[in-house]
Amino acid sequence: MITETIARKLSRAIDSRIKAAKFVRSALNHVFPDHWSFMLGEIALYSFVALVITGTYLALFFHASSEKVIYHGPYHPLDGEKVSVAYRSVLHISFDVPAGLLVRQMHHWAALIFLWAIVAHMARIFFTAAYRKPREMNWLIGLTLLVLALVNGFFGYSMLDDLLSGTGLRIGYAILLSVPVLGPWLTFLFMGGTVPNPEILPRMFALHIFLVPAMIAALLALHLFMIWRQLHTNYPGPERTSRTIVGSRLWPSYTAKSIGLLLLVFGVIAALGGLVQIDPVWIYGPYDPASIMAGAQPDWYLGWVEGAMRLFPGLNLRLGHWLIPELFFPAVLMPSLLFLGLYSWPFVEKLFSRDKGDQNVLRLPYEQPVLTAWGTGVFTFVLLLLIAGGDDFLALAVSGSVIEVRTILRILVLAAPPCVAALTYVLCVRLRRRKAALAATTGAAKAADVATDTAAMHGAEGPLILPIGDRAALRGD
């Protein structure tokens, strides 16, 4: 085989310069557990790849300038309108550049999937307690990635200078301005003055396409390095202890499956980008300070902040003649406290936990009722805020008044999380007890089975609804 000869020569040439054989061998043999829930992080990674590729294409055509020009182009309803250069370039991408609209819509969809995958991945980590020692640092890195993704998502859809993004930017300005003491200076240094002003777009552009993605890429590399170094966790099961790892090897099957997943993620993003319209800025029209669109909403990942802003009552709090704006509490303090809680969670949990040493086997949600209860409680809180972010639509849907809907949501957002948490706790405890009883009876039966007929085990499917560990027990041995 000539190719093999060439490959061998080449690899030898490289190895004689960097001594890579040992590393390559161990890398190819690296073990990755097979479980669908472990693909959520991979989906996030691959949608980031899609974001970088589509974003680079868009950056070639986008002009981040709020200078005003008269639009002339293929979109006739706006012909002769005064628009900004940025908005015109978005119209240019959407209507003139071949496949431009596809790439733009793919970029936006990829961002939504990116955020969705991060949140789902984080929920998986949380509810299976995968953040325990030695993985606390990776929990912190992951959370920081979430924050960066949220921020960059906001920059991304605020750059287009259409009516919706202009409204979002104005609200962003008000939020930043509401920070006590520092707010005005922070806002003016970051945004260059009151909005709108010509400084903002170029700044957001630089942050959106360079600084934040570079930070995301660097932290992602660190995130993956840590996983590589510490190895994945395993779901509980036979042979799965804190001192072993069970799964398939990187080369070749895991590589093939993972690249397959990458292509499938790209496929979904391309299908959404081509077939499902998103952010049609030509319908919203250019940004105009005096105009406002009713029903303006942020992308879903910031909808919970919007909801909190709507639900929080008009509190006029003054300290002497200093003001703490009402916006500060729902839009700055609440998210900060939420993320503070998330950041400190592994360390708080450690105070109440008897775990010692490295924890490489995951816990199932029902095995840790308190943690699961906290998780569902906080999740309910954020979900209700997200719903409140669209309370005007909700009011329309149930043909009630916004005020009534808002009152109900205000009660729910305070009352529901503790109820859901308590309920989760009770159910987890019950489930745990039932599983223990089940395991005791089937365990005895299984032991008898194993003794009489080992050969039958190979064909056995077992009952379909079984804890993961039990199923693995039937498959393995």
Next chain:
Amino acid sequence: MSEDGERRKSGLLAFLELGLGFLELGWRSIELLSNALDRLLPAKQSPEPLPKSGRAEDCEMESESQMRREHLGIVLVVCFFAIAILGGIGFLIAFWSGGNNTQLLGGSLSVFFAGMGVTLVLWARLLMSHKEAIEPRHALQSRPREEEAAAKAFCEGVHDVRRRRLLVWMGLSGAGVLGTMVLSMLRSLGISPDKSLYSRIWQGGQRLVTIDGKPVSLTSLQPGSMVTVFPEDQIGAERAQTVLIRVKEQLLQLPEDRANWAPGGYVAYSRVCTHAGCPVGEFEAEQSILLCPCHQSTFDVLRAAAPTGGPAARALPQLPLTADADGTLRAGGGFTAPPGPGFWGIS
């Protein structure tokens, strides 16, 4: 706990457990799906030692079925690859024929990616041997000896440096100077908020003009109607936008010190919401309220735009009005407060 007690208690709980049951159902159905996929497309087994019976025909049957699966696998894989390539060709055609049919472009691109993805996944499942690997994890902590050696190497380096205190002092002050320089450069990012943020926008005596630059007079509006006005020198400026509303004079309940700010029942307020800065664009004449469409804050037009509902906490700043002899409306001074969302130093 006795069986009986358990049963009595479980009336409500069993119902509640339904909820968790649904959650589990979701989780399990994903697992079932992946199990079904496993059974439908069994991963190729690695050659295993002879079954316990040890009979040769078992072995042959095994290899025959393996052959069949491999053939099926190759057919499937090639099929999906062909579909992917067709998708790619479709994309190329869609692109070179103008590139403006987004549905066709996205659809064909998706077929290409998904086809390639399925090809690879099938290949991995059908044509690669799947062997579950079990490996020991190595302790993440270094051995005490290695740790000690590293610490020693570091400390030796430290001891090797003479006049350490001077070095630390110079390092810290160098970093301090660098930090000051960088922070100073940040200053060029924005103007000082001192003047612009506190500006009351209007000067006394300025005429109220519409977006077209037309001045407004006492006869411009009917009671119950509204127009957006600006100072003459800031037409269209975000923070300068002002709502001018005419109401029936006898309905007004302005504070006493503002009693003469509304000639002819004309009142003017900042159009920028004090909550999050959206334009308070909707005037509901029957209730005499201004509504912000962003977060549904409402302000009472008759009572100096005091907040009456929604998340806003502060009234819209009011603009004192005067009327010339010919009826032209003019500002009697600046807004009662800086317009827009609240901040720390707002009065």
